[in-house]
Amino acid sequence: MDYVCSVDYAFKRIGGKYKGRIIWYIHNFDNTLRYGELKRKLENITPKMLTQALRELEADGLVHRKVYHEVPPKVEYSLTDTGQELVPFIRHLKDWADAQIEKVKSSDVAEYDGRQ
């Protein structure tokens, strides 16, 4: 992978439409989620995109893939140590976002005062 600075590098690794949420969801469920559970939580994701995102996260060493050779098949995804290191970052980002969302909601009302 090529990148121009480490901030660029980081965003390329966890950017995209789903990777942040995938990491967050796996973390929030005892660090273990099956493929189908992830798919349900991400709601509208297609199997192609989910598989692609998971494969990239695995190749990047952020997510571990454990296959149970049974019928029916069972595959569990968990965060690696490196992946877990990202959790505090995502948590703080999430807190910031929650605050932002609240702020916008209240300013929808307060806006009228603002412009006199």
Add this chain to the structure above:
Amino acid sequence: MDYVCSVDYAFKRIGGKYKGRIIWYIHNFDNTLRYGELKRKLENITPKMLTQALRELEADGLVHRKVYHEVPPKVEYSLTDTGQELVPFIRHLKDWADAQIEKVKSSDVAEYDGRQ
């Protein structure tokens, strides 16, 4: 803007190819950078993309735009308070990325031991 969860919301606000670096660079230069300085630091960005990213960051309340009505024109960009709140997280992410980059570099060598 629509989003399905706050993690999604956050990534939509600072995602994309340049926004993270823009915030980081502005912060790293006393919280004030002119348009041309930003453009030079981002190296290969086109004026269209830079202007677009800055306008979105401004609309999102993360960046402040100060125009000096002179000839030649001068425009300075700085982080708002809300924008500054993101700096610690980006720094955290950057530290993680720096460690990752180091790890990959050394494993290029160590890999041979690993596979026996």
Add this chain to the structure above:
DNA sequence: CAGGATCCCCTGCGATACTG
């Protein structure tokens, strides 16, 4: 200097169908 306007391309993402 700090952009705006146009045209264009690539790829990230989606829809659908199929399989071990």
Add this chain to the structure above:
DNA sequence: CAGTATCGCAGGGGATCCTG
């Protein structure tokens, strides 16, 4: 259940030229 395989598209991003 946990994926592959194809096909297709919209829009994020790029190249180039122009301007107050």
